Amino acid sequence: MEISQKEAILQQFPQFEQTLLDEILTHSTIKQVEEGEEVMRTGQYIRSTVLLLSGLLKVYREDDEGNEFLMYYLEPGNACALSMMCTARDEQSQIMAKAVTVAEVILIPSHLSEQWLAKYKSWHNFVIASYRQRFEELLQTLDSIAFKGLDERLLFYLKRHVKVSGKEIRLSHQQIALELNSSREVISRLLKKLEQSGAITLHRNFIEVHDLEVV
Amino acid sequence: MEISQKEAILQQFPQFEQTLLDEILTHSTIKQVEEGEEVMRTGQYIRSTVLLLSGLLKVYREDDEGNEFLMYYLEPGNACALSMMCTARDEQSQIMAKAVTVAEVILIPSHLSEQWLAKYKSWHNFVIASYRQRFEELLQTLDSIAFKGLDERLLFYLKRHVKVSGKEIRLSHQQIALELNSSREVISRLLKKLEQSGAITLHRNFIEVHDLEVV
DNA sequence: GGACTTCAGTGACTAGAATCACTTAAGGGA
């Protein structure tokens, strides 16, 4: 593994102890993922723990009819909690992780990440912390679906998107509709309302966010 | 702590190693909880990890307007994952745990359960396994809310209820509506349909389940 | 600079679910 990669890992995961870093460097592989490429999918066995080094992943649920909805985003320094917790799943609904932008992921063989839990305190803490974070995020998503109307959910979605990738949202209405498990027309109408309120400006294939808090 | 309690713990948590059991016995307290009593609530600091020894708890989310919905049930041998993962939360929505029947819970001081993670392999495994289970259950709940109509959600709810507490569901339509974050009238109508299909029989304050699979 | 493709806007209609305003039924206590 190259020096530059070691530095990249060190930068994203500064909390890992030196010996753990060495193990990661020797035993794991780094994979380049293209935009839109699938990183993970439950149902098939997952043999690796996935850490994100650069780029952005989205983790979402997909049911048997092709409906989907966004669970949360993963940013560099995060781990895909699912890759650590999911055993083989044969349910109808799947959890998928897909690259939103080009990304680099570290793949750690499952049996090692399992061992490391006992061996490295920093790894152990990292895993526990990851679970907690994901659980919290999932709860927020659940919240917005359970208690809120689509208008508020859209707002929540846009805010989250701004947080991970800035004020220029390069998505079509269709894509947003898909991630919210809604339909294009409805999303278009709601976006239009937001534009009228001055919170955003609509363009073809991208949305310019001004201020989502005022709405 | 009495002998009978030790046996009860041993029975519900046979996977714990002897020395861990001793620590639990000496350092934790067992609390009797009445039906309907609140066991836990986020937002306030949680100082203890909660293990369920007997009875049934329901864990649910409650928003600022008093709407709620069921996340999952906890049965003896389970731990409340939240009590292990939630830091102080000051959000508008809360997670609550409430006793469905009289119950006994083991309260373990947080600093100890934290220590034990490193000290006892069986504890560590138990915690990780609990996280996984709860995450999975939460996903199922999320699924049913995101992709399914109220009719299917009701069915899912009833099935889950049957699994944890048998074929005589002693709940009013009102209570069910609350846990599904719906309204009584709607639930009544849906239940009526289920009755007409022969899956259940309705009585005052309880539902007799025959077969939910045929629907 | 047309022709084509993809994205976005819009009106009409439908469906599921919530709400309102009641009525009816069941059980419990005096």
Added chain:
DNA sequence: TCCCTTAAGTGATTCTAGTCACTGAAGTCC
């Protein structure tokens, strides 16, 4: 037994969101 409370049933209405069937607009590729 009658009264009272609480649970359940029901029709009418409203609202939100999804669907259908288009039209219009913006890019893109010869």
